[in-house]
Amino acid sequence: MERQIDVEIRELKDLILAMGCCVEKSIEEATQALILREPDRFKKVYELEKTINEHHILVDEACVRILARQSPLAADLRWIVATIKINTDLERMGDQAVNISHNGERYLTEPALKPLIDLPRMASEVRQMVRSCLDAFVRKDLALAEQVLQQDDVVDQLKNEILDELKAFMARDPQSISRALNLILIARNLERLGDHATNIAEDVIYALTGKDIRHGHS
Amino acid sequence: MGVEMLNSVELETLGLQAYFGQVRALHGVSLQVPRHELTALIGPSGCGKSTFIRCLNRLHEESPGARAEGKVLLEGRDIYAPTVDPVLIRRRIGMVFQRPNPFPAMTIYENVASGLILAGVRDRRVLDPVVERSLKQAALWDEVKDQLKKPGTRLSGGQQQRLCIARALAVDPPVLLMDEPTSALDPISTARIEELLVDLKKAVTVVMVTHNMQQAARVSDRTAFFLLGEMVESGRTDAIFTNPADSRTEQYITGRFG
Ligand SMILES: Nc1ncnc2c1ncn2[C@@H]1O[C@H](COP(=O)(O)OP(=O)(O)O)[C@@H](O)[C@H]1O
Numbered sequence: 001m002e003r004q005i006d007v008e009i010r011e012l013k014d015l016i017l018a019m020g021c022c023v024e025k026s027i028e029e030a031t032q033a034l035i036l037r038e039p040d041r042f043k044k045v046y047e048l049e050k051t052i053n054e055h056h057i058l059v060d061e062a063c064v065r066i067l068a069r070q071s072p073l074a075a076d077l078r079w080i081v082a083t084i085k086i087n088t089d090l091e092r093m094g095d096q097a098v099n100i101s102h103n104g105e106r107y108l109t110e111p112a113l114k115p116l117i118d119l120p121r122m123a124s125e126v127r128q129m130v131r132s133c134l135d136a137f138v139r140k141d142l143a144l145a146e147q148v149l150q151q152d153d154v155v156d157q158l159k160n161e162i163l164d165e166l167k168a169f170m171a172r173d174p175q176s177i178s179r180a181l182n183l184i185l186i187a188r189n190l191e192r193l194g195d196h197a198t199n200i201a202e203d204v205i206y207a208l209t210g211k212d213i214r215h216g217h218s
Numbered sequence: 219m220g221v222e223m224l225n226s227v228e229l230e231t232l233g234l235q236a237y238f239g240q241v242r243a244l245h246g247v248s249l250q251v252p253r254h255e256l257t258a259l260i261g262p263s264g265c266g267k268s269t270f271i272r273c274l275n276r277l278h279e280e281s282p283g284a285r286a287e288g289k290v291l292l293e294g295r296d297i298y299a300p301t302v303d304p305v306l307i308r309r310r311i312g313m314v315f316q317r318p319n320p321f322p323a324m325t326i327y328e329n330v331a332s333g334l335i336l337a338g339v340r341d342r343r344v345l346d347p348v349v350e351r352s353l354k355q356a357a358l359w360d361e362v363k364d365q366l367k368k369p370g371t372r373l374s375g376g377q378q379q380r381l382c383i384a385r386a387l388a389v390d391p392p393v394l395l396m397d398e399p400t401s402a403l404d405p406i407s408t409a410r411i412e413e414l415l416v417d418l419k420k421a422v423t424v425v426m427v428t429h430n431m432q433q434a435a436r437v438s439d440r441t442a443f444f445l446l447g448e449m450v451e452s453g454r455t456d457a458i459f460t461n462p463a464d465s466r467t468e469q470y471i472t473g474r475f476g
């Protein structure tokens with residue numbers, strides 16, 4: 001039996017998926033623009049952010065409508081609550097891609113400080129986390145959501161290594177400071193993206209199991 | 219979530235079975251009802267909610283051919299013990315039904331006082347304060363205090379139901395049973411009754427059958443889910459409605475059957 005709420009949840013899921021695609025695309029464009037030194041690609045990020053913001057509102061409206069009209073309970077209720085939170089994270093992720101673009105544009109106005117090695121690794125790790133948490137949400141895949149939580153540790157470690165290396169650069173050569181700072185900010189933006197993906201994974205776990213695992217809660 | 223803390227248990231059933239002739243309508247239900255909490259009974263129609271609640275004050279056995287087996291403990295004492303008078307039990311455990319049923323020939327005052335009058339109390343100095351207190355508890359006093367001599371049946375449906383609640387409360391029962399008390403009422407009367415239930419719990423333990431899931435979610439502390447004469451699951455209402463343990467509960471409260 002298909003319930004009216006199933007229809008509405010499916011539409012909502014499509015909306016979140018579309019939004020998630022935009023977020024993935026904007027992270028891809030922002031990081032590739034930086035890595036490949038193709039500043040034109042940053043423009044795409046600013047366009048995508050507008051679409052993401054529109055979806056942010058549409059998703060919220062759909063959630064409120066379902067809450068008001070369908071009075072969801074149990075797994076349905078948890079799913080809507082999780083969606084509301086995931087929506088917020090996705091919107092912030094769009095903002096972080098924009099931040100990467102701003103910092104990246106500034107970085108690209110000067111010659112390369114060094115060949116980027118760890119930063120592309122970190123970017124690829126983060127993009128995989130984003131992909132996985134969205135897949136876990138769509139496919140109701142608990143194991144995949146739990147895997148995202150592990151991956152966040154890798155991202156944090158990469159960020160620390162990048163920071164150490166760039167600090168050493170700045171100490172050696174004052175000429176490097178503004179470029180190193182931009183890269184530090186970008187590493188920080190990527191770290192935040194990983195945190196948002198982690199939040200989404202935690203929300204997926206809550207939607208699927210009813211367990212709130214945030215802040216070591218069990 | 220941590221360890222679940224129960225208030226002390228007021229009412230408890232142990233392996234309760236109910237029969238209509240040869241037909242068994244309840245298959246051994248064990249449920250604990252904590253004091254001064256509201257326990258909601260939910261489940262599809264015909265699953266045995268009314269039968270269960272009617273066993274709790276020995277009303278079930280009044281149906282032709284009906285009997286109950288198992289134990290029902292009120293404050294630890296079995297109300298089905300041979301020495302117990304069912305009439306006294308029904309005074310200790312009051313009941314409010316789906317359709318408001320004020321006594322037709324009686325005034326509002328007499329309706330509320332009827333339990334005491336039946337027990338032989340005639341003194342107005344005793345009855346007056348009880349009538350006022352009960353009508354206040356039922357959130358009806360302000361609306362009727364100037365017309366206590368009017369017939370109870372003159373009131374609106376929602377007011378009549380609150381009159382029946384006041385009547386049940388007048389004998390000071392520790393437990394009040396309600397079988398779909400708002401299903402014949404409009405939303406505003408329903409909201410008034412839900413509101414008064416929250417206050418009522420401070421004085422009485424309430425067991426309420428409702429087919430309205432949102433109502434159970436709004437007003438109850440604990441919820442028990444019945445299916446086909448069995449109690450599938452009971453627990454804290456917020457847990458039942460956000461994360462039920464049994465998949466049949468999940469299916470029922472999300473409207474997948476029933
Ligand atoms: N007076 C009766 N005689 C015979 N069977 C009855 C009687 N009342 C109820 N039943 C049966 O007992 C079962 C439980 O009914 P009931 O307790 O009224 O369910 P609910 O209140 O959950 O809708 C049903 O199968 C119903 O048909």
Ligand SMILES: [Mg+2]
Pocket residue numbers: 267268269397427
């Ligand atoms: Mg019934």
